[in-house]
Amino acid sequence: MHIKSQSIVIKTKMSMPMLAGVGLLMVCCSSSSVASLMMGGSGDGGGDDSSGGDDSSGGDDSSGGGGPTFDPPVVPTDEASKGKCYLSRYTDMRLAYRKDGAKALTNSANRDVSCEISDEEAQCYLDRYSDARTYAGSDLDGARTHYYTAGMALGYDFVCPPGKKEIGCYIANNPTMASGLSTGGWGRDYNALQHWNNTGQAAGLSYTCT
Numbered sequence: 107m108h109i110k111s112q113s114i115v116i117k118t119k120m121s122m123p124m125l126a127g128v129g130l131l132m133v134c135c136s137s138s139s140v141a142s143l144m145m146g147g148s149g150d151g152g153g154d155d156s157s158g159g160d161d162s163s164g165g166d167d168s169s170g171g172g173g174p175t176f177d178p179p180v181v182p183t184d185e186a187s188k189g190k191c192y193l194s195r196y197t198d199m200r201l202a203y204r205k206d207g208a209k210a211l212t213n214s215a216n217r218d219v220s221c222e223i224s225d226e227e228a229q230c231y232l233d234r235y236s237d238a239r240t241y242a243g244s245d246l247d248g249a250r251t252h253y254y255t256a257g258m259a260l261g262y263d264f265v266c267p268p269g270k271k272e273i274g275c276y277i278a279n280n281p282t283m284a285s286g287l288s289t290g291g292w293g294r295d296y297n298a299l300q301h302w303n304n305t306g307q308a309a310g311l312s313y314t315c316t
Contacts, residue, residue, distance in 0.1 A: 173242070173243020173244055173245060173248075174242070174243055174245060174248065175245055175247075175248075176242065176245050176247040176248040176250075176251050177247060178247050178250070179247060179250050179251040179254055179255075180254075181220075181221050181222055181254075182221050182254060183220075183221070185208070185211070186207065186208070187221055187258065188207070188211065188219050188220065188221060189206075189207020189208050189210060189211050190207045190258050190261075191219070191220065191221040191223075191258070192207060192210055192211055192214060192217070192218075192219045193205070193207050193210055193261075193263075194253070194257075194258070194262065194263045194264050194265060195217075195218060195227070195263075195264065195265050196217065196265065197263070197265050197268060197269050197270060197273065197299055198296065198299060199213070199214075200263060200265075200269070200270050201270060201273065201292060201293065201295045201296040201299055202292040202293075202296055205261055221254070223249075223250045223253065223264055225246050226266060227264040227265065227266065228246040228247075228249040228250055228264065229246065229249070230264060230265065230266040230267065230269075231249045231252075231253060231257070231262070231263075231264040232244065232246075232249045234262075234263070234267075234269065234271060235257065235262055237252075237256075238252045238253070238257065238262075241256075249264075267313065268299065268302060268313045270295070271315060272313040272314075272315060273295050273298050273299050273302070273313065274295070274315075275312075275313050275314060275315040275316075276298055276302055276306065276311065276312070276313035277294075277295070277298050279311070279312050279313065279314070280306070280311050280312070283298075283301060283306065283311065284298070287301065
């Protein structure tokens with residue numbers, strides 16, 4: 107059996123008024139070219155996922171692409187999640203109760219115990235955690251998604267500074283102050299927060315983490 111190669115010839119005649127330089131349009135495509143186009147041939151390079159189809163590489167704004175975008179996530183409403191969000195929102199509760207959200211909720215009068223994260227809190231979360239920035243870029247809904255799906259379990263905080271992380275830096279940055287801190291009551295870190303609120307802020311002491 108002999109198979110003869112065939113070609114497809116498409117001729118399109120335009121009966122529209124003549125434009126300058128435009129007359130008869132003829133497009134000739136070989137059968138192999140048509141098949142290639144139908145199968146998504148590599149002529150335009152669009153089938154290669156390495157060109158940027160991986161969302162995990164899209165969160166870094168340093169590439170200039172703006173990073174990924176996220177839909178608003180579902181806000182958890184169960185009591186366990188509320189306890190964790192409460193600790194993440196209030197530094198004094200975090201330092202006093204550590205990871206015991208259920209116990210912290212017993213001391214929550216007139217405070218926000220929801221897991222609704224404001225834009226300001228979401229931005230503070232991104233500023234604090236590099237892995238959140240890698241995931242979300244600068245997208246605030248991405249920050250919320252990262253917290254709900256990863257940061258909450260890791261004990262991350264979305265409170266704006268100073269949070270637990272910054273209080274640790276406050277102690278490290280100011281050794282003279284730190285040497286005089288009591289370890290009584292809710293503990294040294296809690297007392298450092300009170301020192302910053304009552305004295306350190308007015309004195310210009312830094313909690314910046316470098």
